[in-house]
Amino acid sequence: MDTGSIKGISDTKFHIILGIYVGAWGILPGLTPKLIPLDLSDFGLGMLAFSFGAFMHAITFPCTDVVAEVWGAARARLMVYLGVSVFLIATAFYMIGTRLPGAPDWPLNEAYDSIFSTADRMILASLSATCVAQLMDIFVFEKIKQMTGQKWLWLRNNLSTAFSQLLDTTIFYTIAFYGVLPNEVLPLLVVGTYLVKILLTAIDTPVVYLLVRWVTGRWTAPGDIVTKA
16 A cells, blocks of 8 residues: 555544544533532542533543544644634534524523523633643643653553543633532532543543554554654
8 A cells, every 4th residue: 555545544534533523522512511410429529410521521532642642742732723613613602592582482492591591601611621631631642752652652641631631620610610619519529520530531541542553553653753753
């Protein structure tokens, strides 16, 4: 297979990953206002809650790690900027929808308005947290790869995601719920959500390996190492 064919396959697979990634960002504003109970009484934390959007976040992090591994950090950051743009467009349409008059015979107009007209702060929190965390994930991933080379993809994947998810969770709950919930409750929400995300991170690692293998035919890739050599 010639170089042009390999490049064409890689570009196609990048666009597939990009489509999944920006699609997740577009869906995220609609999922963020939904809070799910999390019973951590066995750990002494009581009944907590986390945003349903956490599951969509779990889809985005392996996408950035795979792109950073195969195509480099610059393309991964570009993907984040595109995701943020889609998020802002989706959020704008949600907000516009709450300000437009509803059909008089449609019984769910008030429910829609009550969810999304009061979700501005939560959606802003999700946008800020996810954007900062994704960029930090790429930064940490890149730094570890510069030190390890192509070895230990599992290490850079886990460390970058674990650190960035802690940042994501802390920023989200601080912006969304500071002054709304008692200050002593906020750390519990952060801990509860972070535990869920750490579990998802463990599942994330084989997904990253399989996607890198799918794109390149190998378990790791040079990425930026080629550029900087």
